[in-house]
Amino acid sequence: MSELTTLHDDGVLELTISRDGAGNSLDHDAVLAGADALHRVMRGQLDARAVLLTGQGKNFCAGGNVAKFAAADDRRAYLRGLAHDLNTFVSALYATQRPTVAAATGWAAGAGMSLALHADFAIGGPSTRMRPAYPGIGLSPDGGMSWLLPQIVGLGRARTILLRDEVLDAPALLEASLLSEIVDDDQVRTRARAVAAELAAGPTGSYAAIRRLLLASSSHTLDEQLIAEAESIADLSITGEGVEGVDAFLAKRIPDFPRARG
The missing domain is CATH 3.90.226.10 (2-enoyl-CoA Hydratase; Chain A, domain 1)
Incomplete structure (x- = not known):
């Protein structure tokens, strides 16, 4: 540095x-x-x-x-x-x-x-x-x-x-x-x-996916964007942050994304 x-x-x-x-x-x-x-x-x-x-x-x-x-x-x-x-x-x-x-x-x-x-x-x-x-x-x-x-x-x-x-x-x-x-x-x-x-301190994977989807949206058709969204949300659902986010929501607690990242 x-x-x-x-x-x-x-x-x-x-x-x-x-x-x-x-x-x-x-x-x-x-x-x-x-x-x-x-x-x-x-x-x-x-x-x-x-x-x-x-x-x-x-x-x-x-x-x-x-x-x-x-x-x-x-x-x-x-x-x-x-x-x-x-x-x-x-x-x-x-x-x-x-x-x-x-x-x-x-x-x-x-x-x-x-x-x-x-x-x-x-x-x-x-x-x-x-x-x-x-x-x-x-x-x-x-x-x-x-x-x-x-x-x-x-x-x-x-x-x-x-x-x-x-x-x-x-x-x-x-x-x-x-x-x-x-x-x-x-x-x-x-x-x-x-x-x-x-x-x-937030969900790094979620932020990265949102940025990718937004940047791709201007060159995608609606069908292409829908497919990209479906793949993205499915991929994130099995990451540490995705599991922690869902579990925290159900437990009515604040998600600990840094811990979930390991």
């Missing part, structure tokens, strides 16, 4: 994506360290049951470090390399099949907005703002924004947000389901950490 990745005792893997300074731009070392930690989860080397994305400074992440873009000897090769590493990080977020929470303090712009969108729960405050930011510097989205934003808000709204480079404040983000919850600004990290802990 590095200073940018922390596995808490309750099973929450905290990944820092931006450092204090440089406007809280996306930190390349943080992207590499985060991807490495997520791959270790997939290999069974880290027992993480939820992921928490945070920034070190006042902002979650204000996007890429534009000054470094400009200083690169070969901008195309440099940007392609950065995009590749960010793609690896985003793909690993999905491949781990762990629920993800973002502590969206302050600005989430550019790649920071992309990463906030990939979280299952994005917690913000009254000062939270999101902005695509790409048109402002003559570039196009990365980090999966053009894939996920239309799925959340619809193609028409996504087109408007991206082409007009809209700044979305906290109420607009909540209405558009780009934020899950708004708390006081000084409570964003605390609340996000608590949500991540709740998820880490």
Whole structure:
């Protein structure tokens, strides 16, 4: 583990994506360290049951470090390399099949907005703002924004947000389901950490299955989705968590999913 990745005792893997300074731009070392930690989860080397994305400074992440873009000897090769590493990080977020929470303090712009969108729960405050930011510097989205934003808000709204480079404040983000919850600004990290802990204590297999089904739904026919649901619920019914959940329901007690996982 590095200073940018922390596995808490309750099973929450905290990944820092931006450092204090440089406007809280996306930190390349943080992207590499985060991807490495997520791959270790997939290999069974880290027992993480939820992921928490945070920034070190006042902002979650204000996007890429534009000054470094400009200083690169070969901008195309440099940007392609950065995009590749960010793609690896985003793909690993999905491949781990762990629920993800973002502590969206302050600005989430550019790649920071992309990463906030990939979280299952994005917690913000009254000062939270999101902005695509790409048109402002003559570039196009990365980090999966053009894939996920239309799925959340619809193609028409996504087109408007991206082409007009809209700044979305906290109420607009909540209405558009780009934020899950708004708390006081000084409570964003605390609340996000608590949500991540709740998820880490929950039914990991159930969460993973729900995420897979939701992601597949847009490309499945109804019949295909019904079959996938039937297979999934049947498979989960014989897992430790599935047995514990049913037994606890019948016994009128709170299920102990961590114990059931062994």
